[in-house]
């Protein structure tokens with residue numbers, strides 16, 4: 001309560017903006033911005049820092065839900081976007097930057113053919129459509145607790161609560177996460193636990209010739225962070241292919257943030273399709289879907305219409321080209337790895353000092369504190385987490401100048417190429433404050 005009061009006291013202008021925004025549904029521009037106690041309205045950002053409309057400065061660990069891997073107003077992005085703005089931002093015809101972006105992604109992910117969109121939702125929607133179009137089948141597998149955007153086939157069992165009708169761990173029941181989605185569509189989705197090949201094998205056997213494919217985040221990032229067990233991703237690919245089904249990696253969050261070629265590169269498992277968005281656009285809305293010749297030829301020959309007025313938008317392509325070719329260099333990843341180690345060591349030191357049962361989980365530039373005593377391998381392990389820890393962490397960090405995503409239970413931090421030791425040390429000091437308060 002004390003931290004909530006301090007939060008509100010720091011934000012009178014944000015509160016006034018919210019009250020003024022009577023024509024914005026819910027007083028914000030996305031439901032994920034409607035935080036408790038109130039949304040924070042941002043004025044500007046530079047480097048690793050952002051400033052709210054009340055003039056408070058923060059080290060930004062929110063990164064706009066995992067987008068700002070370049071940090072804010074990175075000189076290379078500013079130059080690319082400024083140059084493009086002066087020559088026109090939209091023609092609905094391809095511009096040269098799109099070639100450079102597709103070439104770069106093909107090299108990073110080992111998949112030959114790419115198309116662009118505007119959001120992660122569009123990329124995963126195309127992936128689901130493509131898997132169905134390529135196989136002529138309808139059933140899709142998705143993981144319990146996995147978020148892939150807000151289209152009909154994937155808003156199933158994203159964040160079910162323990163008191164929902166969730167069914168047994170091995171055979172989760174489909175729990176609808178939004179209204180407006182017909183069960184006729186979600187009945188075509190089978191939800192499976194993460195890190196469990198046996199269940200996938202059983203489902204494939206039970207639905208012979210029915211499963212088009214599976215969409216999965218290769219490192220789960222909607223439940224803190226859950227890493228795949230050794231062999232899980234390769235096992236999925238083998239099982240699905242054996243049954244004539246396809247594998248799509250949703251690397252919207254993990255894409256460039258965990259390493260230069262995503263989890264795909266780290267694990268050495270190339271799926272049939274990879275979905276990217278968030279960080280690839282350097283802060284401009286961009287998404288990409290890449291795939292094998294076999295699947296993507298459906299787009300090339302018109303068998304699947306991957307269309308959109310803003311696809312490959314020149315501004316987005318200019319920003320993505322600068323992001324991929326100028327910002328995300330090997331040196332940038334060396335710096336991110338330095339920050340990751342410093343953060344992990346610092347937080348673990350606090351946990352050890354206070355003998356807390358928590359753990360630090362990282363994946364490249366992303367990471368979180370798991371406020372659970374045991375390792376988490378799937379969503380059911382995560383379900384027991386008391387959400388009040390994440391919320392308290394968010395408030396404490398915020399009130400001491402570090403901005404985290406408000407959905408403290410499920411979200412991660414993101415560090416950018418412009419973050420410094422000072423930003424990390426501030427975060428660790430704030431975490432130490434939380435630990436002291438909770439153990440006092």
Ligand code: PLP
Nearest residue numbers: 119120121147148149252253277
């Ligand atoms: N896939 C994953 C893994 C995500 O985390 C998100 C968004 O958080 C999406 C897809 C949807 O992306 P967008 O919000 O750009 O539609």
